[in-house]
Amino acid sequence: xxxxxxxxxxxxxxxxxxxxxxxxxxxxxxxxxxxxxxxxxxxxxxxxxxxxxxxxxxxxxxxxxxxxxxxxxxxxxxxxxxxxxxxxxxxxxxxxxxxxxxxxxxxxxxxxxxxxxxxxxxxxxxxxxxxxxxxxxxxxxxxxxxxxxxxxxxxxxxxxxxxxxxxxxxxxxxxxxxxxxxxxxxxxxxxxxxxxxxxxxxxxxxxxxxxxxxxxxxxxxxxxxxxxxxxxxxxxxxxxxxxxxxxxxxxxxxxxxxxxxxxxxxxxxxxxxxxxxxxxxxxxxxxxxxxxxxxxxxxxxxxxxxxxxxxx
Numbered sequence: 045x046x047x048x049x050x051x052x053x054x055x056x057x058x059x060x061x062x063x064x065x066x067x068x069x070x071x072x073x074x075x076x077x078x079x080x081x082x083x084x085x086x087x088x089x090x091x092x093x094x095x096x097x098x099x100x101x102x103x104x105x106x107x108x109x110x111x112x113x114x115x116x117x118x119x120x121x122x123x124x125x126x127x128x129x130x131x132x133x134x135x136x137x138x139x140x141x142x143x144x145x146x147x148x149x150x151x152x153x154x155x156x157x158x159x160x161x162x163x164x165x166x167x168x169x170x171x172x173x174x175x176x177x178x179x180x181x182x183x184x185x186x187x188x189x190x191x192x193x194x195x196x197x198x199x200x201x202x203x204x205x206x207x208x209x210x211x212x213x214x215x216x217x218x219x220x221x222x223x224x225x226x227x228x229x230x231x232x233x234x235x236x237x238x239x240x241x242x243x244x245x246x247x248x249x250x251x252x253x254x255x256x257x258x259x260x261x262x263x264x265x266x267x268x269x270x271x272x273x274x275x276x277x278x279x280x281x282x283x284x285x286x287x288x289x290x291x292x293x294x295x296x297x298x299x300x301x302x303x304x305x306x307x308x309x310x311x312x313x314x315x316x317x318x319x320x321x322x323x324x325x326x327x328x329x330x331x332x333x334x335x336x337x338x339x340x341x342x343x344x345x346x347x348x349x350x351x352x353x354x355x356x
Contacts, residue, residue, distance in 0.1 A: 088318050091314050099117055100143075122155045139172075153259075171189055173303075176195060193299045201283045204257060
């Protein structure tokens with residue numbers, strides 16, 4: 045029997061059913077995500093120390109496909125972890141492992157806020173372990189910790205804010221492309237990439253940066269229990285080695301992750317405890333931050349708590 049004829053006989057009725065709406069075909073571009081699950085890393089006993097990773101860029105949302113930035117930590121993920129931990133009465137301490145150059149001002153501030161709320165609502169101590177790179181927004185988050193331990197070979201600091209844009213006017217002139225714009229007010233196209241910024245615009249942007257910078261300094265002053273003037277002396281964007289940061293009072297001690305875990309166990313008053321992590325079999329969207337679309341990298345100025353060595 046002709047196999048092509050058999051195939052047509054089978055596919056034709058299916059095609060008609062599809063047209064009639066009797067069959068629905070679900071096509072998922074991305075796999076559906078599932079809730080976080082607990083995994084024991086080490087130790088034993090009933091009580092737990094939760095290990096939480098802050099890795100890569102700190103962003104409002106995780107980009108997909110061609111916009112992927114590699115490892116990313118989002119407020120949605122951190123809030124999901126903290127919400128789960130808050131419901132577990134056996135979580136007696138939290139160790140925050142940070143390996144990040146920083147990220148957006150908004151995402152850094154939201155995560156810091158959620159960590160502070162978690163501490164206030166649960167009374168659970170938070171110990172921070174700064175890994176190889178924990179700068180700018182990564183260091184900002186560390187201020188939520190009761191104790192900050194820095195890897196001896198790590199880099200931290202870069203306290204400050206930056207905003208940048210691409211000025212593509214010269215490129216547009218070369219390829220013969222011009223832009224046309226109708227606006228409702230003088231500053232509606234503020235920080236446009238299609239023309240150079242005016243001196244007035246640069247001053248306006250500097251005023252915004254200064255305000256965000258003051259917020260960063262305040263968070264560090266409160267987190268490290270330092271005078272604001274003392275913080276400003278080191279908050280000029282410089283990076284520091286871990287020993288330098290300790291001498292300046294930006295971290296409490298030098299050590300490794302197991303040292304941070306021991307400190308957390310002591311802070312919680314535990315004789316023994318098991319270290320656990322939350323892992324995601326797939327992915328899941330459980331809270332208000334998770335489904336927020338992010339078009340900030342497409343248009344408009346981007347304010348960053350990030351160490352960015354050099355200009356584009």
